[in-house]
Amino acid sequence: MDETTDECVYQTTDKWYDIEHVENVLANILSRVPVKSLLVCKSVCKRWRRLISSQAFIDVQLLWSQKNSVYIVYPYMDMMMKLYLVNNSGEITKSINFPYCDNLSLLTVVCSFDGLLCCINYPWKVDSGMVVEDVTDVEIRICNPVTKKALLLPRGSPSKEKPSIGVAFGPKINEYKIFRFFNAKRISLAKHQSRVNRRQCEVYSSSTGSWSVIGRVPYYPMHSSHSPLGSNHVFVNGKIYWFIASNEDPLIPGSILMADIEETFETINLPKEVTEHSYLVNLEGHLSLVAVYDEDEIVNIWILKDRNEPKWELKCSDHIPFSNDECVEFAVARENEIFFITSNHHYIYDPEHGFWQELDLSSISEKKFPVAFAYTESLLSCGGRMDPRMEYISDKRSI
Template sequence: MSDNINNNKNYNLILRSPWEYLPDEIVTNIFLRLPIKSIIICTSVSKTWKSLIQNPTFISNHLHHSYTTTTNNHNLLLIGPHTKELVCALHNEDDPYFGQHTRFDCHPALRFDSGILYLVSTCNGLLCLSNTHDINRFFLLNPCGRKFVELPSPNVTLHNYFEPSLGFGYDSKTNDYKVVRAVSLMLTEDGSVFQNPQTPVVEVYSLSTGQWKMLSAPVCFVYGRQKQAFVNGALHWLASRSTTTNDGKNEVHFVLVLDLGDEVFREILLPENCSSVSVYGNSIAMFQRGSYECIFNIWVMKEYGVASSWMKVHQNRTLPIQRAVGFRRNGEVVLQMFGGSLVSWNPESQKNKDLGIIGFSFTFVGYYVESLVLLDKTANGAVTY
């Protein structure tokens, strides 16, 4: 009898992998250095590994490791969608030919019979998505981890003729991801016709609580369906306000800033009226279209938050630009030309390179890092696909 028991123990020891005997600290350090697809495969190897990888502390450490190590993961640029379907691609900026690192298509559950599912923004490996014909539906998607969450409907239901401004970012103070929707309800007294701007209706969604809540905002007009810029823990949109002086009515243009930590608004004055805002390193930049489509100015805020540090750094008078899409890490600007072609333009040399990609009105360009965010959210509504 005792021989049988000893034989069973020896048999169990043989079945156990040598990895099972390594301390968690060593296994964790190994996992941090693996490609993200390999890490996800490891969750199917054993319950111990799955528990370790899906631990929020490991997910946070993995994200920090991705940002601080010199790997391809640190130099990925997300471009997409390229068509009316959500087809995004990651490109390696270190590749002189701008080679494609990987691509991912929209999950069938995120496809709609009408409208366009577009990319609002990306942060720490998550994509925030919305639909042009159903502006009360939002999704957070981790394409590398193959998980997504559909957000509950906001407290205020908007009709599709409204054009809200959206924002998405990370609150490092509470380790939380937040989606913000702001819309200016420009209504007359009887509520029938759009006219003068009122205080915008602003709601913020917290991934940690799974709920929307209302925020107090200043009286201003927030331009609808514009690109936002998330930098230094805050969201940035273009806004304006009418003021009355002795000279009559004046239009004041500024950047409306929402700090995601304290959820308080502030304003940064603009030197001139601009058409879009973009992340520029640890600061922001503004794109300005002139009276002719080929005139395109770039303003850079040299010292973040200091309005007097705005500087017009470049002026283009040659390229037939439809719009500026965003900055690359090397300082070049991705531009969408008339016809849809995307080019990378060097403001210093005034040279441009065709990226071989056709964009459309909702094409997005932004920095991207592969992450495990949402991998621990299965119990909170995250769907695996």
């Protein structure tokens, strides 16, 4: 009996050895393993470590993971950054802490793409002997919550007012550019020069690891009234979009500012007047506008069908399942559905069938300025395709 058992073990081990040394087969198997487990698998042997660390495997794992995207929800809290993963059924499957983000003020997430999050916060400064927040600047971090790594970007140009940012990705996997709009603060500028003329934009590229000023811009993205940081923006098919405030009310969008990865700018008109509770989302690969009209208790969803010659189409108009005194605080799309966060509830809406699903996220007891994004786990480096040594793990001196 012992001889038979030993022979079976030997044969099984021998077969696995053959599979392990067929590179594509092993990569195909491991690419389906959760990222947290992959990080453990790297310690199995040098061969596995080289494979899992290779850019080719990281790209394959991402393609597989994109088929199983979820939502990542961040209910902003003062003392600790905690993220929740919500699956297709509306169940919380995991919570993630960011231990290296201790002692940061007003930290919030502004976008998610291929497993990387962009987080921003106001830095501290000393003013009249007191430590206060510097609201004329923002610290920007690219984080991978699963690998527990982050990259603190270099500081941008001095600004006389709160900057706005937006993140564009591509054209290659794990490349990105960050657009930062600021009000130039330079002694050389004449005192009589208008604030509009001082507005400029600079771009951080993951390829170079530095900022480059691209000059004055005629429009400035509006800041979100639902968040103390950032502005509502969305990246769709190689282009990034922000709201521009209307001339009549700075809290209501009046048009859309668009920039592409080549750093050219255009403006797009809105299909009709919208409200303060309006959001830009990526719905089925199209720039879409979600506008909630509180008084009428309806939501209109518009889709921009032709990006070259902008043409808006009304996809649907539906009644909202909550009263008009319950504000919509955030909206984001994932594939063909929209996730709404209101003052007291969470909903997933299917525009195709007009179906609302209320989620039970009662375990997220505290929330303030909540946001949610489509999310897929990945092994991507926070520094793009630059030297991964630029990343760092929990380090209070840097983070």
